[in-house]
Amino acid sequence: MKISIRRRLTFSFLLTVILSIVTAGLISNYMIDGRFNQYLKQTHENKIQKVVKIAEELYDSSEGFEGIDPFEMKRYAVLEDIYIEIQDADGSIAFSSGQGHLVHKKRMGNMMGHMMGRRMMERIGEYIEEKHPLYHNNSKIGTIHIGYYGDWNLSEGDVGFKNTLNRAFGLSVGIALLFGFIISIILSRQMTTPLVKIIKAANEMKNGNLGIRAEVPTSTLEIEQLANSIDYLAETLQQQEMIRKRLTSDMAHEIRTPLTTLQSHIEAMMDGIWDPTTERFKSCHEEVLRLKKMVDSLQDLAKLEQSGQQVNKSTFDLSLLLDRIVESFQVQAQKKNIRMLSHIAPNFTVHMDPDKLKQIMYNLLSNAYKYSDENSSIEVALTHDKNNIILTVRDEGAGIEVKDLPYIFERFYRGDISRSRETGGAGIGLAIVRGLVEAHNGKITVESVKGKGSCFRIYFPIEMLVSKKES
Structure with missing residues (x-):
């Protein structure tokens, strides 16, 4: 199944973004979480150590744990969401904060769990109780039991912060x-819209509308180059x-004229209107030669193409x-009193095809x-610069x-039709010249002013110049 380039680009861009x-989101969330x-764990451990230290500081050498203020300790336990039980060295309970406030926290957690989802209930966790020895002057004076819910006794603020953080990551990913x-x-529309216009122009060309142009305003270099290539x-x-x-019109006219002349002459002689004299046969012969000249020109061009413009240097x-x-x-040139001017630099030894050079010059002259x-006047000049031999x-x-x-x-192009008919050209001489020049890796240019010449x-590559000795 074929899909459009716009959909392919959209899916590709979107997949890359996703x-x-x-x-990035998973890595960031994993590292931050x-x-x-780690911070919560360290905070919990510090809290436990603080409770142990407080309990040790409440011990009196003479009274033991009798001097503990139950109200203050209970308030501290409620504030920290923990259960505190202090036992003396004999195992008797010297203080217990009770677990009523923890049960209340558990119930509130369950209620929030139903409201916020299963993840909140998992954050509250199961009940855990730790036991730590108490020391005074390096002597064991008792044991403290510290109970809480969850691995690190997370407060509602801690759980809410973590949930908010996760939601923030989820929201950020969604927005991104x-x-x-x-x-x-x-982006896909910006890239494909010009391509669609170019395809439309190409289809118009395929259907015969060669006047179409791919007018595509774009800032993408490759698309602009493609549009320019289509236009070219x-x-x-x-x-x-x-x-x-x-060409069809010109060749039909060129062939029709000598054939019509031959037909009328032969029919006149066959009907006895004209006597078959030498002059009339000569006129027919000239028309035949005219046809042959056109055929020979076509053959020259065909040979040039078939040979692949090979040169024998x-x-x-x-x-x-x-x-x-x-x-x-x-x-x-003397027949028209034309002056042949020569400005040819001497001693240009080159490695080229002399026969094709002659053909180039004969066509141009x-x-x-x-x-x-x-x-x-007609002028022929030969010189060179640092890159080219110039003829x-x-x-x-x-x-x-x-x-x-x-x-x-x-090939076959002739500018002035009436003048071309008079001279008898078929319009392929300069096409042959260009082909021969390009076969030598050269190029040909023309400058002309109507009525002035x-x-x-x-221009041939300077590499073809073997040597030039100044005389």
Whole structure:
């Protein structure tokens, strides 16, 4: 049987409070009760010794116990709730207080026992009588019998105090348990209410509402992190859903256009409207190549994912590799009179995958060329700081809209649809670049201003730099 986390937390907190309070209460009660009993025992023993001493002081060498004032001794016995009987050396009773007052105490104890419970009757106890010898000048002069009820002749005040103490402990435990129960409910509610909201948001996401957000005000760090993770997941899924829908529309359009062109050309030639000339076959061939280019791009991305972005590292001169790439783009750049600027620090020997570095650079430079106007410039730079090798590709092209910047590295995302159709891109080039960079434990960032150009920076760990010799 499944139970809610709120009930589980409430029961757990309450059980912990109960065990703690009961344990502390029992230990405290045991220690205080034991200490109080020790005090009562010592007080009783002192009382007995005092009675013995009084009896010895009442003895007179000439008169014996004849001089005892019966009234004073009886009053003392009643006051102390004890029976006193003094016998001389011959065994004759010199004084007896009688037990009438003790019988009265017993009756009162029984009555209070019926009113306050069995524990009060147990406190009164059974009748006990002690016998102590009496001495005068180290000679035995007689015997004193001292009788009382209970182990230590507890008075009604003593019994009442002990009962009050026990009731106080019981009341304290009860109040503490009540507070513990209330606090456990409050704490469990504070912890579970945000979780319930997060679960509700997750269920909304499961049902397709990706616009939901787990807005959970909480002071608990872990719950806040969980809520932020749910929000990030919802936002990411929402973005992916948007990209997926856009991809479906874009790919349908991209595939439909060349297929429609091929269909109309072939049907025209089949119906005899057009003659199958070389130019018309060439036009059909261009459309086929356009379709093949899109398929090849998809295959490149699939291969990248299937290979797990594995890299085959080797040691080579990164500066020399970049110089060659820039030089190879010079011819293409001249078609639009674009200046290729190189700020590449020399003699960077690195341990990386040269083929994937070429693929990264060709993708970035191809994008820079496609979206750059005539008579502009493209810059390639290589430098480093204490933590990273920094590779920069900057252009003065059309730039990227601010709203598109967070998504440009997502597969199949294309910001300007009309421009992308003109250039024929499928929207996966930058996704491949990011995958290759991350395969080298690096990261890529972009800064762009619409109409002024873009700047891509790649950061590779400095550990990949084998050496750098200044020329």
